[in-house]
Amino acid sequence: MEAKRAIVTGGTSGIGLAIAEALVGAGFAVTVTGRDAGKGAAAAASIGAGFAQVDHSDLSAVRAFAAGVEGVDVLVNNVGGAFWNRVVTPDGHETTLALNLLAPVVLTEAVLPKLREGSRIVNIVTKLEKNMKLDLDDPQGEKRYKGFDAYAGAKVGLLAWTLDLAKRAESRGVLVNGVHPGIVVGTGFGADMPWIMRAMGPVIARLFGMSRSMEDAVRTPLRLATTGTETGRYLDLDAEIPLPAQLDDPAQVARILALCAELGAAPALTA
Template identity: 30%
Template sequence: MRNYPEDIAGVGDERLVGKTALVTGSTSGIGREIALSLGRLGAHVIVHGRDDDAGGGVVDRIDAGVNEGTAEFVAADFAEPEEVSALADATRRAVGDDGLDLLFNNAGGYFREARLTDLGVEYTFHVNHLAPYQLTAELLDDLADDARVITTSSEAHRGDRIDLDAVESVEEFSSWRAYQRSKLANAQFAAELGRRLRERDGREITSNSFHPGAIPGSGFLRDLPGPLSRVARALGRLPFATTPAEGAATAVYLAVADEPADATGRYFADRREKKPSTEAQDPRAQRRLWETSADLLGVDEPLPAPATDEI
C-alpha cells in the first residue's frame, strides 16, 4: 500500500476535480504533503509559503501528476497583514464565482526569538493564530456553501490558557509557552468559527481543528528548546515516529471523507474526534479570543455573535 496521506485516510479513490483548495504553509512538512495529496486527487491547489523556489517545486510536482490536479503558488509573510490580504485577494481571483472549497489554516511554526510584529503582537501568536483568523475572515464570503475549513492545532495546547494581555508583550517570554498559547488559540478559533457559521451564516460550512502528531522528520521540532530538541532527534530514529505523510492524513480525512462532513467545531487526532482541553472547549474563552483578535487586527468582528447569545 502506498504511504500517501489520502491512502492512510482511506480516501484514495475519491476525486476532487473541479474543487479548489488553499493550503497555507504548504512548501514543506505536513502542508506540502496535504497539497500534494489534494493534487493527486485532482484538485486545483493554491500553494502558499514564503520561498518561491520551494513553492514552485510543489506546484511542479502537482502539475506533473498523472491525475487532473493543477496548482499555483502565492507568496505571503504571515507576520504582515497586508500580505495576508494579498493572499486572500489572489485566492478570490482564483476561485471566481465557484467559491473556495477547502481552506487549510496550516502555516505556522515554533519561534525561539522574543519579538513583536508591527501590530505590537507577539510573533508566534500573530503568525500561528492571528494571520489565519484574518485570512479566514477575509475569505468568508468566498467560501463555497459546503466548504470545509481545517486548522492545524496540536496536543501542545493542553495545560495552558491564553492570557490575552500577554500576546501584546514579550516580557518573561517563553518560546514553548508562546507556542502552546498559539495552538490553544487554533483549537478555540476553529470551534468558535464552527459555532458562528452554524448559528449566523446559514451555509453548510464546517470548521474543525486537528493534531498532526509529533513529526521529527518535518524539521519542525529541531527548533524546540535544547532538551526537547534532543528528544525529538532520538524519536526520529524510532520506527513509530510520525512521518509528514501520516501527519497530513487527518487533515486530508477532514477535507475529503464523508464521515466528518457534518462535524463542526471539533478537534481530531488520528482521524478520530478527540476531546481537547477544558480551556479549549470553554465558550467564554472562545468568544473572548474571537473578539480580541478582531481588535488586535483593527477590523470589524467577523460573524458577530447573536445579540441574545449568553456567555
C-alpha cells in the first residue's frame, strides 16, 4: 500500500524537524521545506524525508511549491518566526505577517482541493500572556512595529483562519486544528533578536519552569496529524486554550479573514 503523504513547512530544524521525524516514524512519506538548500537536504536525508527549497516569506515561491503538490494527507504549517526589525518581503508584505499568517493561508488554500478525504491540517500557533491581538488598523506595522506584537498578531490571524477553515473543510472530512507547542529552548526562534534577549530568554524560561522538551512539544501536533478525530480546536498539550479576546468578536474575525483574502489568500472552499 502507498504510504500516506505529509508536508511539514520549516521542517529542516527545530520543532518542524522533530514533527517530521515523528511522522516518518509513523510511516508517512514526508516532505519538509526550508530556505537553506544544503541544510535542508542534509536534514531531510537524516530522517528519511524529501526536501523542497521554499522561502515561505515569498508568496510567489509558496504558490509555485503548492502548484507541484499532489495527493497530500497531512499538512503541518509549522514555519514561523518573530523578527526584531521590520523587513518588507519582495512582494511588499511585512515579513512577520507574511511568514506566520499569509504563507500558511496561501499554501493551504492552494492545496485544499488536492487534499485527500480525511486529511489533517495542523497549524502551529502560539499562546502568549499578553498582546494576543492583530492590529487591523496597521496589520503590516507601517505606523508602529514591534517584533513580538507583530508575531502575536500574525499568529492570532492564523488561529482565526484555522477555526474558520475547520468549519469550511468539515463537509470534506478534513480536520483542521491549531496547536501551541510550548516554549522550546534551543531552536532558531528569534535568532535576530538582540543578544541579551537571546541570552536571557532561555534562562528565564528554564528558571520559571516555562520551557518544554521537544518530545512534549511534538506530542499534540503528532497526535492531531495522525490519529486525532477533532477539528477546530486550539490546543496546548491536548488541553483547550481560551481564545484571545479579539476572536470572541465576530466582526474582528470577519476583518481578519477579509485581510487574508485581500492580501492574496482568498478561501478556496466555502462552508
